[in-house]
Amino acid sequence: MNILEVRHIQKxxxxxxxxxxxxxxxxxxxxxxxxxxxxxxxxTAMKMIMGFLKPTGGEIRVCGENVAYGNTATNRFIGYLPDVPEFYGYMSAKEYLMMCGRITGLKRLQTSKRIQELLPLVGLDGIKRRIHSFSRGMKQRLGIAQTLLNKPKLLICDEATSALDPKGRKEILDLLSVAADQTTVMFSTHILSDVERICDSIGLLHEGKLALHGKLSEIKNTYRKEAVRIETLNEAQARRLLEHLHALSFIQSVERSQNAVTVQLHDPQKNGLKIIDVLSDEQIPIMNYELLEPSLENVFLDVIK
Amino acid sequence: MNGFTAFLRKELLEHVRNYKVLILLSVSAIFGMMSPLTAKMMPDILANVKVEGMVLKVPEPTFIDAFVQFFNNFSQMGMAILLLVFGGLLSQDLAKGTLIIPLSKGLSRYTVILAKYAAALILWTLSYVLAITIHYGYTLYLFKPISVGHLFFSLFCLWLFGAFLLAVLLMASVITRGTYGGLFVTAAGLGILLICQTIFRMDTFNPLKLVSENVALLTGKAEFDQLLNIAWITGALILAALILAMAVFKKKSI
Amino acid sequence: MTHISDYLPFLIPIIALELILALSALIHILRHRSFRFGNMFIWIIIVLFFQIIGPIIYFTIGRGEDE
Structure with a gap:
């Protein structure tokens, strides 16, 4: 079943x-x-899913229900973390979560229980300070705790990791992976390594459309380049290798930068052996030999070209 | 209902922790004490001020004079402070984006308006009642009480005007953008009412009469019926302002 | 003829309240030191020398965001 369906949205x-x-x-x-x-x-897309912005055209369905602009009932299925979450600085984390829990319709006891579970999960247990003294990472983690209060069917995180240092980013990504055991996560970012780390499917938004949409593994397969990268010990060897490789028929293109040679070829598993033959015949020692995996970055750059 | 109580609680907590309660309660207490005292001390104060060598003769102040001071203080300084304190009532929440998470948790936009109004009204009512209590106690002690007409209604009129001001402020904050937009529009609206009253003498419907006729009510010089009408009209205006605020806020891009 | 000093018992609570307002504003200024506009010196002057209205102006529009 699709938790979220976005159809022909125009804005x-x-x-x-x-x-x-x-x-x-x-x-x-x-x-x-x-x-x-x-x-x-x-x-913009995420705000429209939340009913905060009015689409110029098209429709959005969450758990099969239509999203209405303004007061939308579909928000009861969703936990939302805005790109820069703003809290009431004069409250403590516990007070804030208590307010959110009550708003979302949980009973006082249920909310307390849930807060007891969530605070340790996001690493804010026992912190009694007011929110205005929180660091960015702490605010982001409080933001995630807030989204999980009512066990949402869909968790929407807008640029949850962008403003954080590497440690903070890892914490948030780990939290999202844990959360994904119980819910569906939709998460936007421009940091591709974050996506590769936790996402199983992706959509690439470019010029107002999804330029790419599907399972991450499938997309990587489609965009798999058949390429090998060989590092030699010094530049002279690399230059020599380049000359010999040019002579081979199955090679599409060869490029060299310093002591590394990148080769595009047909059927790298079979023909790769022939490259190794060349290496041993010509007595060229190597430091590294690898089959190139397509990185999301390459795919990304390829698609928006 | 859960949402309303939770958000009302948040509003009240905000008023306490952002010093709004401290300000309003202490100013009310000061006004309550100061009004009868100023009235009582007026002859002595003026006796010390010599104008061109002449000593001003002032008649002995009365019970009514204490109320003159009280209404003066509240209708001018009091209302200005009320506006200042609640100027960012909704604007601040909107400008900073703090409403996004509560709204995403399913808080109804109507509830936001109603809870904010309720919290402000509770605080205004508490401060006003505190001021009246202190004022009345001091006045009874310092002056010989005389019987006055419509005391309760006269005090109620001023309270109602405060409630009106808060509703207009909330509506103005929904319509405008920026942290002080609502405050400016409300101030402008008051200016228009003032012009209507002083220049065009549009008296029969003007809510401003609720804060200009209080003493006249006590001494029986004001038309009770006309003021009662204005009170009803103001009540209707409050309702209209709140409904308009809710309707506009429902369709506002956050 | 009465003198203003005769009303002292009545004036003391008023002065006390004004002091409470001024002092809480002063403490807030010294502890936070962030303002929407103006600097610390100006706000201390305003808060201490303009009774009642000074602290109110500070708390309502002068003090900075909680950061």
């Missing part, structure tokens, strides 16, 4: 179209990464 700010016929769906129990450059419309 103009003035005359400038931000989203243009955007459609995608997120199946249950997946971690969906929405990728795009800054200003591609990720936040």
């Amino acid at each position: 103009n700010f003035g005359k400038h179209p931000v989203l243009n016929d955007l459609s995608f769906s997120v199946p249950e129990h997946s971690i969906f990464g929405l990728i795009g450059k800054n200003g591609a419309g990720k936040t």
Whole structure:
């Protein structure tokens, strides 16, 4: 079942179209990464799912129910973490979560119990300070605790890791992976390594549309380049290798930068052996030999070219 | 209902921790004590001020004079402070983006307006009642009580005007953007009411009469019926302002 | 003829309240030191020398965001 379905969404700010016929769906129990450059419309799309912005056209369904602009009942299924979450600085984390829990319809006892579970999970247990003294990472973790209060079916995190240092980013990503055991996560970012780390499917937002949409592993397979990278000990050897490789028929292209040679070839598993033959015949020692995996970054750059 | 109580609780906590309660309660207590005292001390104060060598003769102040001072203080300084204290009532929440998470948790937008109004009204009512209590105690002690007409209604009129001001402020904050937008629009609205009253003499419907006729009510010089009408009209205006605020806020991009 | 000093018992609570307002504003200024506009020196002057209205202005529009 699809938790979220976005159909033909259109959004103009003035005359400038931000989203243009955007459609995608997120199946249950997946971690969906929405990728795009800054200003591609990720936040706009998420705000429309929350009913905070009115789409110029199209429809959005959450758990099979239509999202209505303004007061939308579909928000009871969703936990939302905005890109820069703003809290009431004069409250403590516990007070804030208590307020959120009550708003979302939990009973006082249920909320207390849930807070007891969540505070240790996000590492804010026993912190009695007011929120205005929290660091960015702490606020982000409090933001995640807040989203999980009512055990949402869909967790939407907007740029949850962008403003954080590497340690803070890892903490948030780990939290999201844990959360994904019980819910569906949709998470936007422009940091590709974060997506590779936890997402199982992705959508690439480019020029108001999804330029790419599907399972991460499948996308990587489709964009697999058949390439090998060989590092020699010094530049002279690399230059020599380059000359010999040019002579081989199955090689599509060869490039050298300093002592590394990148080779594009057909059927690298079979023909790769022939390269190794060349290496041993010519007595060229190597430091490293690897089959190149397509990185999301390459795919990304390829698609938006 | 859960949402309303939770958000009302948050509003009240905000008023306490952001010093709004401290300000309003202490100012009310000061006004309550100061009004009768100023009235009582007026002859002595003026006796010390010599104008061109002449000593001003002032008649002995009365019970009514204490109320003159009280209404003066509250209708001018009091209302200004009320506006200042609650100026960011909704604007601040909107400008800082702090409403996004509560709204995403399913808080109804109507509830936001109603809870904010309720919290402000509770605080205004508490401060006003405190001021009246202190004022009345001091006045009874310092002056010989005389019987006055419509004392309760006169005090109620001023309270109602405060409630009106808060509703207008909330509505103005929904319509405008920025932290002080609501405050400016409300101030402008008051200016228009003032012009209507002083220049065009539009008296029959003007809520401003609720804060200008209080003493006249006590001495029986004001038309009770007309003021009662204005009180009803103001009540209707409060309701209208709140409904408009809710309707506009429902469709506001956050 | 009465003198202003005769009313002292009545004036003391008023002065006390004004002091409470001024002092809480002063403490807040010294502890937070962030303002929406103006600097610490100006706000200390305002809070201490403008009774009642000084602290109110500080708390309502002068003090900075809680950071």
